[in-house]
Amino acid sequence: MSVNTQSVGGEKSPRTNPLKSVSLENLQIGGLTLVIVIFSIIMQLNFPIFLTGQNIGVMMINFLPEAIIALGMTIVIITGGIDLSVAGIYPFAAIIVGKILLVGVPIPIAIVLTLMLVAALGATNAFMSNTFRVHPFIATLAMLLILRGVNIVITGGAPISGFPEAFGTIGQGRFELGGFISLRYSILIWLVLALLVGYSLKNHRYWRLSYFIGGNRRSARMSGVKVERYLYFVYMLSATLAGIAGIIVASQFNAASNSYGQNLELRVITAVVIGGANLNGGMGSVLGSMLGVLFIALIYNAFAMSGISTYWQDVVVGAMLLASIFLNEILKRWRSN
């Protein structure tokens, strides 16, 4: 059954350039990949140890917290929000799990208790911004400041250590398979989480609602999405991932300190935006965010290796942030013509 008038095509600009038929997201990810490859080649030519297994391992371990936390931040930013509190939750989780372990609670219970506690902090973030209509920037900034203070109060400003030996397995132990695969458990955890979050965000109906909420919140409401309830899920997820990262780092160093995670929130947000997410909401992907983290890890590593003053590394990362936003804007305009 069809209308008797002729079927008429959608009025879009004709697509002559093949590049224009690639989605903006893929174009951005492609560009970032290209930058990373070129940068790696240049580094490899000058410093032959750059792409050795050992150096890559160091990079991954150093930026594992950022990579795990960026998973949550990606969803938060897709919904049009932001979560600064991760930089407070991350050391908080390390300290809390340590304190609980020192009391003698079994390891699995200590971990579950810690994650429940940080999830509650995430829920508080969502509650603040839902109930009092506070922008998430302010709600999570308040949470960050409070936790920074709390972390110092609990530890007295000195690192705590002396956790049970078995606890160290998470951050230091290796997963061996038939002599071929040998991965740190912590990296395995990140890999599983990234695949899970990335796949769900692309294909799961509930997770995809984050794009609707960030793209047009009013329309999401009209479609019956319970936006407030959803934001609880999003901020609790973000906090939980920051908590997991905190537990891993406590295990890795067999110590917990309030000084963990300085400026971590900014590095994570930078990585997610370089990866193609838009702070206005509705855009972003796990793959892009992971490439963003990789890019920052490469830059930091390269500066450490080359002996150039590391003060310059933030200049480069900042410039890349501007460049990626600039590129995003240019691509958008070019495609709309």
Added chain:
Amino acid sequence: MTPILEVKNVNKTFGAHHVLRDVSFSVEAGKVHALVGENGAGKSTLMNVIGGIHQPDSGEIILDGTTMSINDPWQARQLGISVVFQELSLTPNMTVAENIFVRRESTRRFGFVNWKRLNQEAQTILDHIGINISPTELVGNYSVGMQQIIEIAKAISFDAKVIIMDEPTSALSATEVDRLYAIIGELKQRGVAIVFISHKLGEVFRIADEISVLRDGRLVGHVEPESSDQAQIIHLMVGRSISDLYPEKGVDGGEVILEAKGLSSPPQFQDVSFALRRGEILGFAGLVGSGRTEVARAIFGADRLGSGEIYLDGQSLQVNSPREAIEKGIVYLTEDRKIMGLFLTMMMRENIVAASLGQFANAAGILRHKAIAEKSKSFVELVDIRPKDDRINVINLSGGNQQKALLAKCLSANPKVLIADEPTRGVDIGAKAKIHQDLRELANQGVGVIVISSELPEVLGLSDRVAVFREGRIVSVLSGSDISQVNILRDAIR
């Protein structure tokens, strides 16, 4: 035939404001029931009550013979009542299929989306209404008109029994309007009841099977189009007859104030020349996209002018930005008040003086608030904005009053030339007559006025001369008794 949807004695108040008073209203399956009324008459509230966004204080909503209580739009949709909103409720960065089926996607186990099924189901619905839209394309890549049609597809996907359309043609081009009419015809055949809200009486008479008129929250008339005419409807809407929707024409003979010679900016417009005299209203007629708005924006400095010369008061004029244009005395009343014209979340007063702040600052740049208040007050009186309190935010004004505020903003800049682009779009009849009158008075004071309008009656009723645009060129300039609907259409379409 029994109605599929019936609204009985509905009352709704917001604070002390009684918006709906004892309204009863019904739609039959396969019929189009038009709902007309001035802005603020209660049409939107009635629609929101039916669509589940607001709950009535008293009264009943009866669907298929059963009294319903509808708590939210989602529930309304599931019951078979879909509202196609004026502000589109789609998400531009998602695909057509995802937008149509949000929260109802076909899934595999554990809630993972079955993309193939989802896209097929969307394709089926799009085929039903005979529209060639790709389900996998992002919604943002389609025109606003197409998005409106995607909205309707979404409504259909709920097996809607009642579809409410709020000003569906306000953003559509002529061909898109025809397509919409075809879709409405198709829906009627399928037995869907349609509530059609519109300001454009012409299209209401073309498409409606019955017409209901709201005024001040009351249903004041229910007529069949065959036994009624536009004059009767207008009379019902305003409660008085408006004989003078258009003011007297001007007297000619003023000197040329603005002259354009060979303006070109391909591909939008080419070799456009015209002269505007003091005290005259020059109409720009033509189809949407024929270059009318583009020429106006180039003169105003909002877009770059490719080549050509502009003279103001005989002096050659170079304008590179709207700011320069305003300083020289050329003011442009934009066609899109929400996006380009008004600061919605700021006070009416701040909006009115926004284009002329320089007049109110002392040497150090500090604003003289008392002078601003006085000036603003005088303009509120002049263009008759209601409510008169100029400290309320513009977002809280009705559409007609927002448009008046925009006009006041333009007037406060003391223009020599005013270019009014669609000055009465989405505005009720009363406000329309007032705006026309204001434009004519402005011309009588010696200002040159250009009116761009897609509504032919407005061009006819208001203009002393009409320049007809076609494909980026002025193809004829009509004056006196040559100005007629037939002549304009002949030149604009051919």
